[in-house]
Amino acid sequence: MPGELLKIGAVSARSNVSVKTIRFYCDEDLLQPTSRSDSRYRLFDESVFEDLGLILRLRAMDLPLALIQKVIQAKRSGVCTCNDLQATIREKLSEINQRVNELQTLESELKTMLNSWERCGGRSGPMPLET
Numbered sequence: 001m002p003g004e005l006l007k008i009g010a011v012s013a014r015s016n017v018s019v020k021t022i023r024f025y026c027d028e029d030l031l032q033p034t035s036r037s038d039s040r041y042r043l044f045d046e047s048v049f050e051d052l053g054l055i056l057r058l059r060a061m062d063l064p065l066a067l068i069q070k071v072i073q074a075k076r077s078g079v080c081t082c083n084d085l086q087a088t089i090r091e092k093l094s095e096i097n098q099r100v101n102e103l104q105t106l107e108s109e110l111k112t113m114l115n116s117w118e119r120c121g122g123r124s125g126p127m128p129l130e131t
Contacts, residue, residue, distance in 0.1 A: 005034055005043035015052050022052070028065055030055050030072050051075075061092050 012019045025031040026042060031051055033042035051072065058068045071085060 003045070005045060006048070007037070008042050008044070011044050011048055011052070015049060017052060017056070025052070025055060028069065030065070030068060061089070063088065063092065 006014075008019050008022055011017075012022055015022075022031065023042075026033065031044075031048060034045045034048075035043045037043055054075070055068060055072070058071060067088060
């Protein structure tokens with residue numbers, strides 16, 4: 001039903017994010033409950049899933065929580081911080097490209113190592129002892 005508020009357990013089940021993580025995001029002011037029940041349970045509206053999705057995407061980019069807080073606060077206030085965010089994403093992209101290059105070099109080294117071992121005749125087990 002529209003306007004129905006969800007307890008944290010329901011948000012967790014639908015988003016596949018643990019209750020503990022959702023509580024942490026609330027404590028860090030990344031998520032804000034819409035209200036609280038009489039029993040003081042956090043209650044969320046449907047917008048929590050959009051906010052949670054954004055947080056998870058930014059975390060997947062290894063952005064620090066402080067920057068994620070700025071992005072979320074800007075989103076809430078309607079004040080665009082696009083230049084800062086774009087600069088950070090460009091920096092992160094550069095880091096990822098560097099890591100990809102390192103991994104490609106490692107891949108090449110491992111393939112070379114594997115090829116040299118395959119040429120040795122494929123012996124398995126310990127080498128025989130000479131007497």
